[in-house]
Structure formats: C-alpha cells, structure tokens
Amino acid sequence: MAVKVSENGRLFTIQTKDSSYQMFADDKNVLLHLYYGEKIGEENLSSLIFCTDMGFAGNPEEAGPNRKYSLDVLPQEVPGSGVGDFRDDMIEIRHADGSFAADFRFDSYEILDHSYAIPGMPALYDTEEEKGETLVITMKEKASGVVLKLFYGVFENENVITRAARLENHGETAVDLEKMLSFSMDLMYENYEMIYFSGRHAMERTAERIPVQHAKVEIGSVRGTSSHHYNPAVILCEEGADETHGSCIGACLVYSGNFVAAAQKDQKNQTRFQMGIHPTNFCFHLEKGEAFDTPQAILSYSGTGLTRLSQQYHEIIREHICRGAYKHAKRPILINNWEATYFNFNEEKILKIAEQAQKLGIEMLVLDDGWFGKREDDNSGLGDWFVNEKKMNGSMAQLAEKIHKMGMKFGLWFEPEMISEDSDLYRAHPDWAFAIPGRVPNHSRNQLVLDMTREDVRAYLLERLTTIVHDAKIDYVKWDMNRSVCDVYSHVAAQSRNGELYHRYVLGVYDLLERFLAACPDLLLEGCSGGGGRFDAGMMYYSPQIWCSDNTDAINRLSIQYGSSFFYPVSTVGSHVSVCPNHQTGRVTPFQTRGDVALAGSFGYEMDLNKISDEEKEMVKAQVAAMHEYYDLTHEGLYYRLTGQKKQDFMAWEFVTKDQSRALLTIVKTDAEGNMLPVHTKVCGLAEDKLYRCSLDGEIRSGRTWNRAGLTLHQVLKEYESIRVEFTEAEE
Ligand code: GLA
Numbered sequence: 001m002a003v004k005v006s007e008n009g010r011l012f013t014i015q016t017k018d019s020s021y022q023m024f025a026d027d028k029n030v031l032l033h034l035y036y037g038e039k040i041g042e043e044n045l046s047s048l049i050f051c052t053d054m055g056f057a058g059n060p061e062e063a064g065p066n067r068k069y070s071l072d073v074l075p076q077e078v079p080g081s082g083v084g085d086f087r088d089d090m091i092e093i094r095h096a097d098g099s100f101a102a103d104f105r106f107d108s109y110e111i112l113d114h115s116y117a118i119p120g121m122p123a124l125y126d127t128e129e130e131k132g133e134t135l136v137i138t139m140k141e142k143a144s145g146v147v148l149k150l151f152y153g154v155f156e157n158e159n160v161i162t163r164a165a166r167l168e169n170h171g172e173t174a175v176d177l178e179k180m181l182s183f184s185m186d187l188m189y190e191n192y193e194m195i196y197f198s199g200r201h202a203m204e205r206t207a208e209r210i211p212v213q214h215a216k217v218e219i220g221s222v223r224g225t226s227s228h229h230y231n232p233a234v235i236l237c238e239e240g241a242d243e244t245h246g247s248c249i250g251a252c253l254v255y256s257g258n259f260v261a262a263a264q265k266d267q268k269n270q271t272r273f274q275m276g277i278h279p280t281n282f283c284f285h286l287e288k289g290e291a292f293d294t295p296q297a298i299l300s301y302s303g304t305g306l307t308r309l310s311q312q313y314h315e316i317i318r319e320h321i322c323r324g325a326y327k328h329a330k331r332p333i334l335i336n337n338w339e340a341t342y343f344n345f346n347e348e349k350i351l352k353i354a355e356q357a358q359k360l361g362i363e364m365l366v367l368d369d370g371w372f373g374k375r376e377d378d379n380s381g382l383g384d385w386f387v388n389e390k391k392m393n394g395s396m397a398q399l400a401e402k403i404h405k406m407g408m409k410f411g412l413w414f415e416p417e418m419i420s421e422d423s424d425l426y427r428a429h430p431d432w433a434f435a436i437p438g439r440v441p442n443h444s445r446n447q448l449v450l451d452m453t454r455e456d457v458r459a460y461l462l463e464r465l466t467t468i469v470h471d472a473k474i475d476y477v478k479w480d481m482n483r484s485v486c487d488v489y490s491h492v493a494a495q496s497r498n499g500e501l502y503h504r505y506v507l508g509v510y511d512l513l514e515r516f517l518a519a520c521p522d523l524l525l526e527g528c529s530g531g532g533g534r535f536d537a538g539m540m541y542y543s544p545q546i547w548c549s550d551n552t553d554a555i556n557r558l559s560i561q562y563g564s565s566f567f568y569p570v571s572t573v574g575s576h577v578s579v580c581p582n583h584q585t586g587r588v589t590p591f592q593t594r595g596d597v598a599l600a601g602s603f604g605y606e607m608d609l610n611k612i613s614d615e616e617k618e619m620v621k622a623q624v625a626a627m628h629e630y631y632d633l634t635h636e637g638l639y640y641r642l643t644g645q646k647k648q649d650f651m652a653w654e655f656v657t658k659d660q661s662r663a664l665l666t667i668v669k670t671d672a673e674g675n676m677l678p679v680h681t682k683v684c685g686l687a688e689d690k691l692y693r694c695s696l697d698g699e700i701r702s703g704r705t706w707n708r709a710g711l712t713l714h715q716v717l718k719e720y721e722s723i724r725v726e727f728t729e730a731e732e
Pocket of ligand 1: 338368369378413480483527529530531547549550
C-alpha cells in the first residue's frame with residue numbers, strides 16, 4: 001500500500017518508490033501540508049512547524065487565546081478564503097447571502113485500490129500491468145453544507161502523485177464557485193526556482209527559469225486553450241538543480257483550457273504552490289445537490305535532477321494518459337501536403353505527392369486543409385464538412401481507395417470547433433457561433449468559435465466526422481484548432497451561467513473526442529492547434545501525437561522540442577522534415593539535420609518529394625530506414641537532454657533502450673566560428689558494467705567510462721550540420 005495512515009486516521013504519508021508526501025489533520029481539523037520530497041519514514045513531521053504570534057495574523061475560534069495559531073501562516077493543503085488566510089486561496093465561494101467565505105476542515109478519509117476517474121475529463125487510468133491507488137480526503141466547509149473531496153492518486157513506480165478535487169453542494173441554498181484550483185501546497189523551508197515554458201505561435205515552449213521569492217511567479221492562459229504562450233506544466237526545483245542533481249517537483253495539468261500555475265513565498269518564506277483552472281471569467285453555479293470537479297494535476301518528484309523527473313513524466317503519460325490503437329502500435333511515417341501546396345491542390349497533385357512518397361517508403365498521406373466546402377483560402381468554409389468533389393475530382397472514398405491501393409494509409413485534416421461566417425453552416429445556424437449579442441465578435445484567422453457547450457453542435461460534428469471517416473475508410477485525423485476563444489456567450493445556457501462556458505467548452509470538446517474515438521476506434525488522431533497551441537496532457541488522452549509547432553525550421557525546433565521534452569514523451573511530438581529555405585524562418589539547413597531533428601518525434605514529411613534532387617531522395621530513404629531502425633529507442637526509450645538551451649554552440653540529446661542494450665545520440669551544431677573548437681558531449685544512461693561500441697570509430701568502452709568521460713567528435717561540424725552516434729552493447 002502506498003498510502004499509510006496513522007494517529008487515528010489523521011496522519012497521511014503517501015509513499016512512492018523514491019518520494020514521500022505527508023499531511024496531518026491537526027486538533028482543529030486543519031489539514032496541514034508537512035512534506036513533499038525525497039523518501040522518508042512515516043514519523044509525524046508537524047514539529048517542523050514553528051508557530052509564533054506573527055502580528056496581523058489572526059486566529060480562528062478554535063485557537064481560543066492562543067495567538068500563535070493562525071491560518072495565515074500554517075502550511076496547508078486547502079487554503080480557505082475570506083476567513084483568516086490572507087495568502088492566495090484555492091477555493092472561493094459566494095454564498096446565497098452574498099458573503100464570500102470558505103473554510104474547510106478535515107472530516108474523514110477513504111482509500112481505494114485503484115485510480116480515480118473524473119467525470120467528463122481525462123485522467124491517469126489503470127492498466128493490466130499497473131494499477132494506481134487513491135486516497136480520498138473529505139473536508140467540510142465550516143458554516144455551509146459544502147463538502148470538498150480531495151483526491152490523491154498514487155503511481156509508485158513513476159514517483160507520481162496526482163491531485164484533483166470535487167466540491168459538492170449539500171447545503172440548502174445554491175452557491176457560486178468563483179475559483180477552484182486542482183491543488184495548493186505550502187512547502188515550508190526550501191528555496192525554489194520555477195521552470196516554465198512560454199512562447200508564441202510557431203515558437204512554443206521555450207524554457208525559462210526564475211527564482212520564487214515574495215513577488216508571485218505566475219503563468220497561465222485565459223485563451224480558452226492551454227495556449228502557445230504558456231504550457232500547463234511547471235517545475236519547482238531547488239536553486240542550482242540541473243539535469244542530474246537537485247530536488248525537483250513537477251506539476252502537469254491534464255487539461256486543455258484556461259489555467260493558472262503560481263508559486264510565491266509568504267511572510268514566513270514558505271512557498272505556496274498552486275495550479276488549476278484560471279479563475280478569470282470563471283464562475284460555477286451549484287444548486288443544492290450539484291457538484292464541480294477540477295481537472296487532475298500530475299505531480300512528480302525527483303531528488304536527482306530534471307532528467308529523471310522528465311523520464312517519470314514520459315513514462316506516466318505514455319502508459320497512463322495516451323490511449324487507443326496507437327498507444328504502442330507503430331505510427332506510420334506520414335507525408336502532409338500543407339507546406340507542399342497550401343490550399344492550391346487538386347486530386348492529381350495529391351496523388352503525385354503520394355506516389356513519390358510511397359516510392360521512398362513513406363506510409364501515409366495526410367490531406368490537410370482545403371478539401372471541403374468552399375475553402376480556397378482561410379476566409380471561408382469552416383463548418384461545411386462536405387467533400388468538395390469538384391476540387392477532388394470525385395468522392396473522398398475514391399481518393400482514399402487510390403491511396404490505399406498504393407499500399408499507403410490515408411489521413412484527413414479537420415478543424416471541428418470552428419466556423420467561418422462565409423459557410424452554409426453559419427448561414428443556417430448563426431447562433432451556433434460564440435458571439436455576445438450587441439457586440440461584433442473578435443475575428444481571428446477570419447473565423448469564429450463554435451459553441452461546443454451545445455449538444456446539437458456536437459451531434460452535427462460527430463455525424464460529419466464519423467460519416468466521412470467511415471465512408472472513406474480514413475486511417476488518421478488531424479484535429480486542428482486555429483484561434484483563441486473569446487466573446488463566449490451561449491444561446492442555450494442560462495445567461496447567469498456564462499461563467500461556466502470556458503470550462504464547459506473544454507468539456508464539450510472532450511465529449512466529442514470521446515464519442516468520435518468510440519465510433520472510430522482504429523483511428524490515429526493527431527492533435528493540433530496552429531501547431532502546439534494545445535500541446536497538453538489533456539489532449540494526449542485522445543491524441544497520442546500532437547503537431548508540436550507550425551514552425552518546421554530544424555534549428556528553431558531544437559528549442560521547441562527541448563522545451564517539450566521536460567514533460568512530454570517524444571512519441572507525442574509531431575515532427576516533420578520540410579523544404580528549405582524554411583517557410584517560417586527562411587533558414588537553410590542540411591537535409592540530414594532536418595531528418596535527425598524530426599527523428600526525435602513522430603516522424604514525417606511536409607513537402608512535395610517530386611521537387612527534391614535524386615540525392616535528397618536517397619536521403620529520404622535513409623531517414624525512413626533510420627526511423628524504423630530507431631523506433632524502439634525514440635518511441636519507447638529513455639530520453640536524455642545532453643545540453644541546455646543556447647548555452648553552447650551545439651545541442652545534443654540521447655535515447656537509451658530500457659534494457660540499456662542500445663543508445664542513439666544526436667548532435668546538431670547551432671553556431672559556427674572560425675578555427676572551430678571541438679564538440680565534446682556528455683553520454684548518459686549506459687549500464688555501468690556493460691561494454692558499448694561507438695558507431696563513430698568502433699571504439700569499445702564500459703558504460704561507466706562513456707557515462708563519465710563523454711565523447712569528442714573528431715570531425716568538424718559546420719553550422720547546422722548534425723551527426724547521429726550509436727552505442728551498441730559489445731562482447732568482451
Ligand atoms: C494550422 C496547422 C497547420 C495546417 C493549417 C491549415 O496552422 O497547424 O499544420 O494544418 O492550420 O490551415
């Protein structure tokens with residue numbers, strides 16, 4: 001059992017393989033947070049708390065004359081609001097009398113021998129090989145009938161503890177929930193830095209790091225999606241922690257909508273760490289008997305640096321978030337026509353691209369935007385999911401049959417959540433789009449957002465998607481979403497419930513995805529939102545790979561994929577070889593480098609292979625062969641970042657098979673200077689006592705030596721050139 005309970009059911013210690021998490025319900029029933037870190041015993045750590053009369057730190061009634069006991073300074077699991085803890089709260093409730101108050105006290109607990117599910121939302125799930133465990137703590141609000149259930153899920157091997165919460169209104173009157181996060185945690189004595197991942201469209205997930213002091217460090221999204229701008233995953237690590245040293249706590253939200261993540265020191269230098277749905281534009285009305293569930297946050301701890309933390313996330317996401325036919329099945333190497341043709345294609349062009357691709361070993365053709373309705377550019381047609389048979393010279397089933405006859409799979413692009421005003425759908429159902437009466441809605445890419453909270457909208461989309469997929473025997477769908485969400489207003493929901501719409505939008509998307517995949521269980525779904533605008537663990541529950549960025553420049557991709565690697569396994573990262581000069585940056589990089597960078601992802605091409613030289617065609621064949629050869633490494637192996645971001649003149653990363661029999665190391669030269677200095681890189685993760693042969697010059701050394709002495713290249717890499725180095729286990 002991972003959950004240990006003692007002291008009459010008031011002391012809870014959650015034990016994973018290498019970490020411990022401890023809470024204690026004190027004599028006033030306040031649930032204290034005592035510890036999260038390296039594995040320890042189950043002794044009660046409440047004496048770590050030092051209480052003094054801090055001044056202006058008020059005392060709850062149970063403290064009586066004891067001025068030292070204050071909610072304002074105690075380390076807590078559920079900080080209340082309006083009743084004496086003046087730090088950031090976790091839950092805000094407006095009661096029927098207009099008062100704002102939330103004060104939760106421990107009531108009882110329960111332990112389940114399986115993982116918990118969250119209604120309508122993705123969460124870590126059990127498999128035959130590995131089951132989680134759950135601690136449910138019930139808290140009662142002091143003066144109303146509101147009940148809070150705190151969920152702690154445990155996966156021991158991955159050092160993962162999840163948190164989520166459910167608020168139930170058992171009172172006589174309705175309440176309005178104005179804020180409800182997935183977790184809050186007060187870390188007592190450590191000094192932390194926060195690593196977060198920020199960016200913009202076509203330049204997502206740049207890692208940044210900042211000390212957590214008394215000014216709050218906060219990131220988030222109010223765009224309706226998790227966003228290109230901040231990813232819903234952050235790390236609190238000790239000062240100076242690096243890839244192989246130091247304590248790190250990760251928090252990754254399994255959610256695809258508005259979110260906030262924050263850390264701040266309080267007056268006692270304790271760090272309050274929080275994450276959940278962003279409270280901006282959020283208000284949930286709960287009638288008597290109604291409940292609200294937060295999304296799940298996946299926490300994980302590593303006492304030995306960031307690489308280990310990332311590997312724990314890779315494993316848990318690959319095994320307990322990703323689902324479906326392609327969870328482990330080999331993903332087809334795809335060619336996508338977007339950068340090859342944009343909207344300017346017809347059946348003939350597509351077939352030519354497919355024929356050439358097939359000859360070079362590519363396994364699937366993906367037909368991107370422009371095959372439906374009136375869609376010759378991005379100003380019209382969204383919502384009209386009917387095949388443009390004139391442009392396609394026949395039905396989609398006919399085209400699919402031709403592709404299938406070549407021995408290739410066939411995939412199709414959709415953007416289900418969107419509507420163009422210039423579409424038959426909009427002309428028939430203008431009220432299906434989000435728009436506030438009396439205001440002209442914000443246009444983005446000249447399109448509006450469908451009200452995904454409506455069942456009739458979802459029913460229409462489900463029918464269109466499944467009909468096309470079934471009729472044409474489509475093997476793969478790219479599910480895109482190309483703008484942020486605003487002007488939210490639903491013509492069917494009560495207007496007093498407008499504060500629920502951002503969250504209900506996400507629930508609507510999840511509902512449609514769930515029903516669509518149930519109807520098409522063999523499908524491979526690739527998520528996308530202008531590239532990586534919804535690259536989150538929530539979407540990975542439905543799509544085991546996500547187009548990681550609209551930026552296909554191999555050098556920019558190094559930092560985008562570097563940032564993505566802190567939480568997300570390489571198998572989830574859609575990564576393609578495209579033409580040069582690159583369409584986003586104008587940069588010219590060697591064909592080999594583009595392939596080597598794309599190999600660190602779910603691999604494909606985004607170009608017309610008829611237009612490349614014979615020499616490049618041979619390189620495509622070699623890259624395809626490499627993708628097959630290294631698939632077990634890239635998709636199931638352990639991932640190591642060997643360099644930081646822009647700290648040196650090259651970037652390097654490595655995959656090692658779980659049995660440590662093979663490793664693949666890739667180096668890309670990012671800057672060049674005259675009289676070039678040598679490239680020396682770390683080598684990681686080889687078994688200490690095994691011997692390995694290096695593919696460069698056949699040299700054999702022990703894993704112990706490679707791991708410590710590293711590798712020096714004896715050739716000069718020019719700017720943007722890359723090299724792959726393989727290590728294979730050797731006999732004495
Ligand atoms: C988004 C996607 C691209 C492409 C276009 C089509 O930008 O990220 O890959 O599908 O839409 O409009």
